[in-house]
Amino acid sequence: MTTEPALSAITAERTRLTNLAYRFLGSLSEAEDAVQEAYTRWYAMPREKQEAVESPGAWLTTVASRVCLDVLGSARARRESYVGQWVPEPLPDRTEWTDAHGGAGADPADRITLDESVDMAFLVVLEAMTPAERIAFILHDVFRYPFADVAGILGRTPAACRQLAASARRRVGTARPHPGPAAGRARVIRDFKRAWEAKDVAALVGLLDPDATMVADGGGLVGAVAHPVVGADRIARYLTDTGGRSTPGMTLLERSVNGRPGLVARFGGTTVTVAAFALTGDRITGIWAVRNPEKLRIWN
DSSP states (O other): OOOOTTHHHHHTTHHHHHHHHHHHHSOHHHHHHHHHHHHHHHHHSOHHHHHHOSOHHHHHHHHHHHHHHHHHHHHHHHHHSSSSOOOOOOOOOGGGOOOTTSOSSOOGGGOOOOSGGGOHHHHHHHHTSOHHHHHHHIIIIITOOOHHHHHHHHTSOHHHHHHHHHHHHHHHHHHSOOBOOHHHHHHHHHHHHHHHHTTOHHHHHHHEEEEEEEEEEOTTTSOOOSSOEESHHHHHHHHHHHOSTTSTTEEEEEEEETTEEEEEEEETTEEEEEEEEEEEBTEEEEEEEEOOGGGOGGGO
């Protein structure tokens, strides 16, 4: 009995493709759809065409990247109609990963590698890039694809792709925060949790940068502040008015969010909010609170 061409090599690509697509799109569900579309197109090809492909992995990467490019091209229009603020989909630590449809024990092949390129602050910077900048930068600077390969994927010259990546690199360099050591970040988030639970406005203000910004994403499905909250005092007062230990049934937990210290709010055994943080030194400069239940499926 014969098998499909390079079947093991093809199926082994899923992890890498999912990692690429999540960084391209900032959404696990959209990333999985893009990867599935690439595989669908592969299996739709006649056998002889599959056998003629010199590198199935490269073929799948090209197709998945182009699918993501199309998704990014339409994303801005879709996000203009999105209710409230749009925040990338947060990822839990590997030990807490569950199936996107609510089952336990997700396939390890679909897990995202939690490194600095999925840091929430990093993903937010990527959102400000053009689709071509984002694809070129991630392929070259994060996954180390040569510009000749990037050019083939984007349909541009290597020189043009080099310029796209350079432009993206400048955006990252000017906008990305510079957190301190990992232990220090965890301590700041722990102190923030305690101050929030105690509704200690002064302590919260002391942990926040004076110009800190908080963004909440409810997707129109649950309550969330519609516009960014700017300023340490305003954020502290908003948080103490809307959450903390005195809220009946609400529990705050320290959890890894996209590989960094974060907080998770649970109510009635269900994760209702996942908060990611940006720090500069020992001050919190940004908070992204995801409340949209569609983005929290793998947390429940």
